[in-house]
Amino acid sequence: MASTFVAVFEIASFGAIIVLVVLGLGIIASMMGIFNFAQGEFVLLGAYVTYLAYAHGAPVWAGMVAAPLAVGAFGFVLEALIIRRFYAAPIVAMLGTYALGLIIRESVRGLIGGFYLTVPEPIGGSIDLGSVHISAWRFTIILITLLVMGGCYLLLARTSFGLRVRATLENPALARASGISTPLIYGATFAFGAALAGLAGALIVPVFSLFADLGIRFLIQGFVAVMVGGVGSFIGPVAGAGVIGTLSAALPWVMSPVVADVLVFVLAIVFIKFRPQGLIAGKGV
């Protein structure tokens, strides 16, 4: 019983981490049609900002608040300078964002000297439930993920900004004709996606420590999650992330981790073969 509870908690917490990483990726992919290969490095930047704040004596939570703002602002500038030129050619956009990611990753590697650096949790230790100990920080991550997910949904489904974003996505020409500044909306959406990645990085850095390849570890899983979930809606990638995160955390409980690692991708490929539109097809929220 206790063991089952721990298993469910651990699997849920890893699922939450994947959802958190995929949220921004999914929003950019679904709302803008851009597969942002630099998303992993936005996660890394969020982690790096948090580390910087900690290294300069600020409390870790302050770094975690600053990270999404800083990465979001960086994303906004990047969109205006570079990403904007790629909307007509999604394939080139993949290569372009990959190159951007490479530049960011290697710069951060240089800045942290190739080390693996620890950042303490703002809420450390474990919650003790009798003989069972669960990580307090992982529990916090689950809560924050649920809040962020709910917040994103409300933003896109219930606010006028969300309506403009969806209008821009569905029919840019008509949106422009209706007086919506589509370039601004694109910039804001990209910045929002980047900010979510920054938040993800800030929250996961205490769990995984800071190293230059932190983002790339989750990028592939993130893309598989988006493919499985389905591009076009907000809910699709999130559902995909839930499935992939749960699978990759659950399979090592029942089989060799090396096999489990591969099996997740095999299952995803088989699934996409039979349902290419993904779990949740169609545009919308």
Next chain:
Amino acid sequence: MSIERTNLTRRRFMSNFAFATGAIATGVGSWVVRPDWANALEGPIKVGIATDLTGPIAFAGVADANVAKMVIKEINDNGGLLGRPIELYFEDTASNESIAVGNVRKLIQRDKVDLVLGGVTSSMRNAIKDPIVARGKTLYIYPELYEGRECTPYLFCTGPTPAQQCDDLIPWLIKNGGKKFALPGSNYIYPHTINVYARKLIEAYGGEVVFDEYYPLDQVDFSATVNRIISNKVDVVFNTIIPPGVGPLFKQLSEAGFLKNGGRLACVWADENLLNISQPHEIEGMASCLDYFRAVTASDPVSAKIQATYDRSFPGKILFAAGSAATGTWRGLKLWEAAVKEAGKVDRESVAATLDHARIAEGPGGPPRWCRASVTAR
């Protein structure tokens, strides 16, 4: 002429591209440290250092390169070797075997070095030993702790083997930790091999291996493993998982109450360079076994002197640490120096013959000597 410049033909593009690629390939991570004096008679002796100057384990490679600069500078300052100065050639192995093989060939074919020292992981050694020893006909010294069983002629290893690390550590762990062991490791040759040896010792001393398990090198979530460790009441976790996985593993273990319940961590490659990965309370009481720790400088003046010279020459975060092969590099170069002195020449056959029994009177953590059976320095 101007027309020719503006017309970008395919041939021109290709030649420019080839030039750029060549410049990038040879320009980065490839440089020479020349001594500030030169002997006109015979020219300098050339030593090649091929190590991970960039990439995920660059902190180890850069430490090794620093040590090489330090040792060679000392030799040059004292009049060189056989009256000749030593020139250092650096190539980056970039934690990537396919890049490494190309760069190592440059050391052999272009620079014609007399010795190659380097490589951090065992997979790197296996990738570059053939270009160096067999096709390159050059002497090769590998400085990192490794899994043993390396019997290539002209390849000398100056890092500790599983036997040297485990023979004392395992009985100590059984006495000071407990009898039930878990052996989690990254999925490559070194963890697999050392765990076979560790298991034999654990069982010989009356302990029990609850499980040994291997993980993809980039795995960072170990909840299933931690649960098995906790629910089986494991006493000692003998870890051979490497970064990035090791930090999350120790954190999850500590959060699950492993240390609180009296469990002990052991990790034979953990040195001072790796203390950044975990917070102190997550690795409290961790046991390691290496040929050198900074702590021995308190009781060993030779180690203290080497450590002080290193710290003075290379202040910063890259430390002189055994698990990063820094001490192996020091030993390797010093033993080679002794061998060259005895042989009186630098060709491969003569140096290999004297290197086989070369001795030096001092070193970090005590003087080394060769183990004949495995050609491994102790």
